[in-house]
Amino acid sequence: MYDIVIIGAGITGTMLARDLSRYRLHVALIDKENDIADGATMANSAIVHVGYDPEDDTLKALLNVEGARMYEKICEDLGCHRKVTGAYVAACGEVEEKHLDILADRAERRGITYEWLSGDEARKEEENLSEQVTKVLSFPTTAVIYPWEVAIACAEVAVTNGVEIYLNTCCERITKEEDHFVIHTNNGDYETRYVINASGVGAEKVYRMVCDTPEFKITPRRGEYFVLDHQVHYVNHIIFPVPSAEKGKGVLAVPTVFGNTLLGPNSDYVDDPEDTGTSFEGLDYVRANLTKTMKNVPYRYVIRNFAGLRPSSSCPDFIIEEAKTVPGFINAASIESPGLASAPAVSQYIIQNILKKHLELTEKENVCLTREKPLAMADLTPEEKAEAIRKNPLYGKIICRCEQISEGEILDCIHRPCGAHTVKGVKKRVRPGMGRCQGGFCEPRVLNILARELNISPTEVVLDAKNAKILESENR
Amino acid sequence: MKKYQAVIIGGGSAGLSAAVTLKNQGIENILVIEKDGEPGGILQQCIHNGFGLQTFKEQLSGPSYAERYIEQAEDLHVDILCNTMVIKLNPDKTIEYVNAEEGYVTILADAVILAVGCYERSRGAVEIPGERPAGIYTAGQAQRYLNIDGYMVGKKVFILGSGDIGLIMARRMTLEGAKVYGVAELMPYSNGLPRNIKQCLEDFDIPLYLSHTVTKIFGHDRLERIEVSQVDEHLKPVPGSQMYFDVDTLLLSVGLIPENHLADEAGILMNPRTKGPIVDDNYMTSVPGIFACGNGLHVHDLVDFVSMEAARSAAGAVRYLNNTLKEDHKYEVFAGDGVNYVVPGLVSASCDHNVEFFFRVRQNFEQAEIVMKSGDKVLRKLKKRKLMPSVMEQMVLTTKMIQELEGDITITVTEVSDGK
Numbered sequence: 001m002y003d004i005v006i007i008g009a010g011i012t013g014t015m016l017a018r019d020l021s022r023y024r025l026h027v028a029l030i031d032k033e034n035d036i037a038d039g040a041t042m043a044n045s046a047i048v049h050v051g052y053d054p055e056d057d058t059l060k061a062l063l064n065v066e067g068a069r070m071y072e073k074i075c076e077d078l079g080c081h082r083k084v085t086g087a088y089v090a091a092c093g094e095v096e097e098k099h100l101d102i103l104a105d106r107a108e109r110r111g112i113t114y115e116w117l118s119g120d121e122a123r124k125e126e127e128n129l130s131e132q133v134t135k136v137l138s139f140p141t142t143a144v145i146y147p148w149e150v151a152i153a154c155a156e157v158a159v160t161n162g163v164e165i166y167l168n169t170c171c172e173r174i175t176k177e178e179d180h181f182v183i184h185t186n187n188g189d190y191e192t193r194y195v196i197n198a199s200g201v202g203a204e205k206v207y208r209m210v211c212d213t214p215e216f217k218i219t220p221r222r223g224e225y226f227v228l229d230h231q232v233h234y235v236n237h238i239i240f241p242v243p244s245a246e247k248g249k250g251v252l253a254v255p256t257v258f259g260n261t262l263l264g265p266n267s268d269y270v271d272d273p274e275d276t277g278t279s280f281e282g283l284d285y286v287r288a289n290l291t292k293t294m295k296n297v298p299y300r301y302v303i304r305n306f307a308g309l310r311p312s313s314s315c316p317d318f319i320i321e322e323a324k325t326v327p328g329f330i331n332a333a334s335i336e337s338p339g340l341a342s343a344p345a346v347s348q349y350i351i352q353n354i355l356k357k358h359l360e361l362t363e364k365e366n367v368c369l370t371r372e373k374p375l376a377m378a379d380l381t382p383e384e385k386a387e388a389i390r391k392n393p394l395y396g397k398i399i400c401r402c403e404q405i406s407e408g409e410i411l412d413c414i415h416r417p418c419g420a421h422t423v424k425g426v427k428k429r430v431r432p433g434m435g436r437c438q439g440g441f442c443e444p445r446v447l448n449i450l451a452r453e454l455n456i457s458p459t460e461v462v463l464d465a466k467n468a469k470i471l472e473s474e475n476r
Numbered sequence: 477m478k479k480y481q482a483v484i485i486g487g488g489s490a491g492l493s494a495a496v497t498l499k500n501q502g503i504e505n506i507l508v509i510e511k512d513g514e515p516g517g518i519l520q521q522c523i524h525n526g527f528g529l530q531t532f533k534e535q536l537s538g539p540s541y542a543e544r545y546i547e548q549a550e551d552l553h554v555d556i557l558c559n560t561m562v563i564k565l566n567p568d569k570t571i572e573y574v575n576a577e578e579g580y581v582t583i584l585a586d587a588v589i590l591a592v593g594c595y596e597r598s599r600g601a602v603e604i605p606g607e608r609p610a611g612i613y614t615a616g617q618a619q620r621y622l623n624i625d626g627y628m629v630g631k632k633v634f635i636l637g638s639g640d641i642g643l644i645m646a647r648r649m650t651l652e653g654a655k656v657y658g659v660a661e662l663m664p665y666s667n668g669l670p671r672n673i674k675q676c677l678e679d680f681d682i683p684l685y686l687s688h689t690v691t692k693i694f695g696h697d698r699l700e701r702i703e704v705s706q707v708d709e710h711l712k713p714v715p716g717s718q719m720y721f722d723v724d725t726l727l728l729s730v731g732l733i734p735e736n737h738l739a740d741e742a743g744i745l746m747n748p749r750t751k752g753p754i755v756d757d758n759y760m761t762s763v764p765g766i767f768a769c770g771n772g773l774h775v776h777d778l779v780d781f782v783s784m785e786a787a788r789s790a791a792g793a794v795r796y797l798n799n800t801l802k803e804d805h806k807y808e809v810f811a812g813d814g815v816n817y818v819v820p821g822l823v824s825a826s827c828d829h830n831v832e833f834f835f836r837v838r839q840n841f842e843q844a845e846i847v848m849k850s851g852d853k854v855l856r857k858l859k860k861r862k863l864m865p866s867v868m869e870q871m872v873l874t875t876k877m878i879q880e881l882e883g884d885i886t887i888t889v890t891e892v893s894d895g896k
Contacts, residue, residue, distance in 0.1 A: 227600065231737055274696055277607040280713075304600030306608065382572065386580040393576035398561035401511060402737075406574075436737075438598035440614040444621055458627060463610035467697040470610050471627040472724070475652060 002026045002192035003359065005183055007171050007206055008199035009033075010041040011147055011340055012332050014154035016196060016347040021161035022367045025359065028190060029155070029163060030183070032170035032202075034466045035425045036155045036418060037148035040200045040339070042428070043276065043308025044223070045254050045262060047087070047238055048143045049338040052107040052114070053249070059318045059349075064338040065110050067345035068141075074344055075145060078153035079373025081257040087142035087238040088122055090133040090293045096242040100137045103243075113141050128234060128253075130295045142238060146257050147340050148428050152418060153371050159417045161367045166190075168466055171199075174209040174329075181210075181328065194358065196330045196350065201273045201311045203333035210326045216319055216334050220273050221312035223265025224282035224305060229436045230259035232301040241293050249337060251289040258378075258403075258431070263290055263297065269312065278307045303436050310336040320346060322354055330354055374413065376430070377406050399449070400442040402435020410446060414453045421454060423447055424464035447471075481505040482793055483571055483585035485562050485738065488517020489779050490770025490786040491591035492545035497790035499552040503797060507583070508549075508556040509573055515549070515556050516542030517593055518616070519779065521623045524644055526671075530780035541779060565590075565738045567763050587765050587793040590739055590753070591786060592772035596641075597731040604636070606693030609700070615641040615729040619648070628652060630725025634702055635659040636690045638666040638673070640777070640866075642729020647676035656680070657721045660688040660704050662711060665840045667731075667866050669777055690726065691718065699724050732775045739768065749817040750774035756806055756822035757831045758792025759785070767793050774819050774834070777868050781834070788832075802826045807850070807881055812888030814838055816865065823878065823885065831873040835887055837863045843893035846871060851883030863889060 004020060006013045009031035017029045033039065051065035075082040091097045107114045115138040122136040123129045129136075159165055169187040174195065183190040199206045204218040228234060234253065241250035247267055254262040266285040283305055290297060313319070313334035323329045332346060339346075355361070377385055377395060389396035394408035413420045413429035420426040423433070426446050433439030433446070447470060451458040462468045481503050484491045487510030495508050514520070519527070522538030529535060532544065549556065560575040565588065572582050596614035611630060613621075618629045619641060631654045635642045638661040646656045659677060664687045666673050677684055685704065691713050692703035706717035734752035744753045745762040752773040753761040760767050769789035770782045795801050804826040811817050818835040837844070841863040848856040848871055855877050863869060871887065 231740060275607075277693070278605045280605050280691070283603065283605065302601060302603070303598065305603060305605075377574075382580050382582070385574065389574065389576065389579035396574050396576040396579055397559060398511065398574060401561065401735075404561065404563060404574075436598075436733075437595040438600055440596045440598055440617050443617060444625060448625065458625065465697040468610035469698060470629070471621060472630045473628050475622060475626050475628045 001180060002028050002190060004194045004196060005030060005190050005192040006196040006198055007183070008197070008202070009036045009151070009155060009165065009167070010039050010198065010200050011037065011151045011343040012335055012346055013196070013198035014151040014158065015343045016198065016332070016350060017158035017163045018154040018369065019347045019351055021158040021163045022363055022369060023361045024364050025361075027163045028166060028192070029158065030166045030169040030171065030185065030190065032168070034168055034422060034462070034464060035428070037151035037428070038464070040308060040310055041147050041151050043306055044147060044310070044340060045252060045265065046144050046147050046256060047254060047341070048145055049341040050112050050139050050142050051110055051338070051341070052103045052112055052139065053243060053338065055316070056106065058316070059320060060338065060342065061110070063318065063342040063345040063349060065112065067342040070344035071143065071145065071341070075150065077370040078150060078157065079371050080145065080149050080153050082143050082145045083257050084141060084143045085237050085255050086138060086140040087240060088117070088126065088129075089137045089139070089240045089242060090122065090129065091135045091137070091242050092132040092292060093134055097135045099242045100135060104137055107139070112139065114139055126235060126237060126239065128294055128296050129239065130291065130293050133293060138237070144238065144254060144257055152429060155418045156416060157369055157371050161364070165418065171206055171209070176210060176326065194328050194330060194355070196332055198332040200335070201309050203311060203331065207323070207331060207333065210329050211323055215315070217314040218311045218334070220270050220275065220309040221336070222268045222270045222275065222282070222307050222309055224278045224286060224307040225262050225264030226283065226286060226299070226302045227304040227306070228261040228263070228298065228301045229303045231436065232261070232298045233259070234261045234298060239293050251286055253290065253294050258434070265308070270309070273309065276307045276309055278305045282307065303438055312336055318342070318346070320349055374416070374430070375409060377409060378404060399445050400432030400435065402437050402441070403431050405430055405432040405442075407449065410449055411453065414450065421450070422462050422464050423450065423470065426450065477570070478583045480507050480583060480585045481797055482587040482589060483583065484508045484589045484591055485565070485571070486510065486517065486591035486593055486770070486772065487515035487556050487558070488591065488593050488770070489519055489542065489545070489782045490593070490772070491515070491517070491589070492542070492549055493783040493786035494589045494591055494769060494790040495554045496545060496548045496552060497787040498794065499554060501791065501794045503794060506554065508554060509560050509562055509571070510556055510558045511561045513559055515546055515558065521616070521620050523623050524648070527779050530778065531783055545783070562738060565742045565766070567742050569765055587767065587796055589789055589793055590766065590768040590772050591770045592735045592738060594732040594734045594771040594775055596728070597733055599728060602728070602730050604690050604693060607695060609693070609695035609698050611695065611699030611724050612693070612726045612728070615639065615645045615727045618727050619645055622648065622652070628654065630654065630723075632723040633657065633725040633727060634690075634704075634721050634723045635727045635729060637661060637728055637730035638668045638684060639729035639731060640668045640672050642727055643668045643672040643676040645727055645729070646682050647680060650680050650682070656682050657723055658683040658685055660685045660690060662689045662707060663687070665864060669866055670864075689713070693726070699726055702726055732771065734772045734774065736772065742766065747817065747821060749811065750819065754821045755819065757820055757824055757827045757829070758795060758801065759789035759820065760792055760796065765796055774817065777866060781868065808884040809833065810884060810886040811835065812886040814841070814844070814889035815887050818887050823873065823881070825878070825881065827878050828875060830875055831878070833871045833873060833887065835869050835871070836865055837869065837889050838865065840864045841889060841891050843891065844889050845892045846887065846889050848873070848885065848887050850881045850885050853882050855885070859892065
């Protein structure tokens, strides 16, 4: 019997798993996918919003501001990348400028640092800002992270402290017994006293397993993006248009942690919760709407397009509460933007405001909530690189030529707790295939390393999902 | 810091030829840096025949062609440093490289020859909407899996793009038991060599859909289906023209791009058409002492031309090392009407050797007139039948013409057929 089973290994679920791992509790984290962070956490704008956007008196506002402030320490503790780029919200004309006043007022009251810039002042910092931009509200503390890196690091810490993680485990049915739940999955039954529903796009579906009349409805909302190679340096800050009620935060230009640029997203409701395909229409929308705030977009440097699904909800606020009719079943649902920025605070909110009422939270001895930063050659000086290679020559064997990732780094990420066992898992953790050739060069090499290290045939190595075979058959 | 007279970055067809030329011309202290475990580059996975007709007057496989140069390099005691990646090339011609044995090393070269090759354009760069399942490969990637690693990537195959590697793979996979349903080409003409269209598609009854492209990908885990649409003259999909193919494999042969990031970071000026460095008649880039050749300079159709170009580039480096290059005015060479690009892009007024221009046309020509001008003066004019973008054309600028240059040089190609 588990004390707690968390359904969903995205940023919310993994953050909670890490925080719970310090207590004397029997915790499991289950996810239907083949890796940590394969849903909304994998495909989004990767921004730690500072919290000026949510309406007053909402959980969103409270947890966003709090969560954003926690990230600096979390990334330090977990050895994760984080870059403070600052954000510009760019207004075009008087009507939009008025809207900036509302954001500035919220920022003022919430203690968020902001600055005003004229259009021309902003263009001095951002040469590709469109001429139509008349005024900019700048939030210099806004940061970007690698969301899945943080989620994976949290999962790693959780596992090290005794949390059990089960992937490819899809919740099919939940039965409520007198004092516990049974979660029936394709991978066996899990008995638990408490269930945390952190299943993102699937949150309504999971909730319906215990409640016929859910108070929220989740509709997947697709966002499509372009990725530019880091050979072109397009923006310094995250550039937002003025947000609107219908279109959310709009089409952005985002500098990533490793120097790429994200352009997007659009916002498109879809029926299929698995539909992460891109479309001509969606990508055209991004191109058309980006011209409002940006110019000289170097589309010739596009190396990829992708789409992610956000769990858009009928309820405008986060729903983080014990289900009214199902004691012991706790929803962490309706978590769309700013879910990433809020996640650390969401986790604390669940523990302090909900779980503490039911469970005795006593700290374990010898827990370690931090993770040593995995060695990343790209982050090192030439002297440090030389030293690293002296200690382990495989750090000198480059496998990904675009991003200059070594075999040593790939082996490290395979053999860590919650290690990579798929080609995309390696890509998520140490980035081979993220560059201009998109794995054309390194994928066969990564595949062979995975087969060797996992002691499986190359034909058994998958791209991401467990049936996503890359090789069909041997040909000798 | 170790010093070399010349360092060649890349040990493929261009780098090996450059090394052999340097040694033959008396440059002894040289180093070839190769990222893979053995020299030869992409030739090692090109096990089909057809290499070397120009250079060796016989048909060789890729590995055999490479072996000819590797043997010459061995006989000349060329130092080849394998499993070594160049991390950075600096304008002062220091080179930072990394490998398992030596770690992170900086060396200095009097001359550098970039022979870095190219990479294949990926799905993301050509914007094919839809899902992102397994089963989509660049043609060269599938070729590596099959010819080096010994695995078939799939059994029901469609190919987007009529580049030569895609055509070669259509034949190769058919011979290995796969069913190739067709090749779609966005342009109204093929991007592969005519001989490959004949030998790899027509001989196997594989349809070539010109003015078509893949407009949607289906499949969550592994590719299940693709949508192929006709495109109009603006290359936009024509509504209602969709065809569907239930395939598990999509190969992309949609273009090769010179691997230019080292040159770019060194501040070398680039040609946006070729996506490689701009070079002069000595194949020297905008940074004195750094030279470029092969597919890292512009993408070639035949390896023989790569080897020859690398030899010319090495000859340029020898002139530089012997201090026989004069600082002089350089005439620009422009791609005029009908021409996509011309290499080299600059000719020195004091150039004392014939300069061979290599260029590609922008579209098919039945009966073309090729004109090379300097200012308003026509230097050369010739008629030629059947010009196509997939075939590299050549034109020579003689030393006599160079002496008489009146201004920048332009090459134009126009259609002169009267419809007969």
